[in-house]
Amino acid sequence: MNQNIKKLYSIAQKEKRIIVGLMSGTSMDGLDVALCEFRKSGGDTEIVLMHFDTISFPEDIKDEIRKVFARKEIDFQQLCVLNPWIGNLHGQIVNDLLLKWRIPTEKVDIIASHGQTVFHSPKILHRLEKFPNATLQIGDGDHLAVKTGIITLSDFRQKHCAAGGEGAPLAVYGDYLIFSKRGENRILLNMGGIANFTYLAGNLDANEVFASDTGPGNTIIDAYMKKYFDLPYDEDARIARQGDVNQVLLTALKQDDFFMKPFPKTTGPELFNLEYLANAQQQSNTTYLSDENILATLCRFSAETIAEAIQKSILQLPEYIVNPGSFRIYGSGGGVHNPLIMQFLKELLPDFDFRLTDDLGISGDAKEAILFATLANEALVGGKTDFGSRKGIPSVSMGKISFPQ
Template sequence: MNQNIEKLYSIAQSEERLIIGLMSGTSMDGLDVALCKFRNSGGDTEIELLNFDTVSFSEEIKDEIRKVFAKKEIDFQQLCVLNPWIGNLHGQIVSDLLEKWEIPTETVAIIASHGQTVFHSPKILHGLDKFPNATLQIGDGDHLAVKTGIITLSDFRQKHCAAGGEGAPLAVYGDYLIFSKRGEDRILLNMGGIANFTYLAGNLDANEVFATDTGPGNTMIDAYMKKYFDLPYDEDARVASQGELNQALLKILKQDSFFEKPFPKTTGPELFNLEYLANAQKKSNTQSLSSEDILATLCRFSAETIAEAIQKLITQLPKYAANPQSFKIYGSGGGVHNPLIMQFLKELLPDFDFHRTDDLGVSGDAKEAVLFATLANEALVGGKTDFGSRKGVPSVSMGKISFPQ
């Protein structure tokens, strides 16, 4: 037996495993690194978050990624060289953190790497009949494995697309395994660059679980702050809080066919970007708005489209329509740190109980990295949970395996 296969077999047979989950989202703030200890799989999964850190990306790194990020026309050589470059970068970050945490490399079983999304193109966005759902993440797994000396699982989203999904949101799988609770209906709301939620039924029926994007989270706000303030984001909504909501602009922002499409659905900065904002301002004759008013309106845009998606979910679940209080919403992602978005959400959804995933034992900032570690654990020792035939949640194992030798 090949020594790499033999080692993988040994890892799958062990009672517990150390897995590092890596996540770099569309905000491109940095790399989230979660060191997790796993026992069991499926509904019996036990997870302990041992260490977590976010390593910020320099402006040089962000600028290199922006050259190809969410653009239809790019320098193809730039994409080609970025793929191994990002893989090596992520590998070096992992090695540096293991040294910082005083964790021997040989004790880590697996790295689960999401990679860096550079283009997301489901059929509902590209509209090309003969082509399937598509998405592209870079940060080559082979380079990461060789750099660290650790077996790496990567490129998780391709299997989801191959099985008929849109490649996102993948949070549904980890959310179900980690955060489901009998007797409590939950909505796991993640507000990263794009906002999405997972619905978890209190009866623990995997057939009822699904996830969907709702529209923009922070992506347009962050892009605006970068262009006009040369800042990565609006910390504590300090700029937006000085502005006033503009209803004319908000109305046009919400007039996109994406919001009328059925669940589940996905989107990205390919649609919701500064060009989208400029077109909306032109149509609403609001080009003279102050930056403060624009940012306040963008916060409301994110909040309203999230709230309306959750309300739509309730109408599709008649048994809960009369009693939305039975749901608890657990938030994560950068949006939970935006007080204006959170204020708007609580105003728009007054019947709902808001919490953070921190209350469930997993930091909201670490949640997505932990979820990819969970997907890797399932690929190794699980894969038996049946999510039924619900659209967007194929029952598949995800992650391509890269060996360090």
């Protein structure tokens, strides 16, 4: 037996596994690194978060990624060289953090790497009939494995697309395994660059799990802040809270047919970007608006499209009709740190009890890195959960394996 296969087999036989989860989102602000201890799998999964850190990317790294990020036309050489470069970069970050945490490399069983999304192109966005749903993440797993000396699972989203999904949101799998609770209907709302949510039924039936993107979270807000203020985001919504929501612009922002399409669906900065905002301003004759009013309107845009998606997909459920108070929303992602978005959401969804995933013992900042570590654990020892035939949630094992030797 090949020694790499033998080692992988021995890891799968362990009572507990140490897995590093890596996540870099569409905000490109840095790499989330979660060192987790796993026992068991499926609905019996037990996780201990041993260490967590976010390593911010300097502007020169962000600038290199922006040359290809969410662009239809790029320098193909740039994409080609970025793929191994990002893999090596992430690998060096893992090496540095393990040294900082005093964790010997040989104690880590697996790295689970999401990679860096550079383009997301489901059929509802590319509208090319003969082509399937597609998405592209870079940060080559082989380079990461060789750099660290640790077996690496990566490129999780491709299997989802191959099985008929859109490559997102993948949080639904980890959400179900980690956060389901009998007797409590839960909505796990993640507000990163793009907002998405997972519905978890209190009866623990995997066939009732539902997940979808809703539209923008922070992506347009952050892009606006970068262009006009040279800041990565509007901290505590300080600028947005000085403005007023412009209803005319808000109406124009909500006109895209993405919001009319059936659930589940996914999207990305390929659609929701500064060009999208500029077009809406032109159509609504609101190019005169102040920065403060634009940012306030963008916060309301994110909040309303999130709330309306939840209302359309959740409020007709029998459980909600009988007992609306049995539903709780647990938030995570950068959007929970935006007090204006959170204020709007609570106004728009007054029947829901809003909490944070931190209240469930999982840091909202670490959640997505932990979720990809969970997918790797399932690929090793689980993969038996049946999500039924619901669109967008194929019952598949995800992650491509890269060996260090």
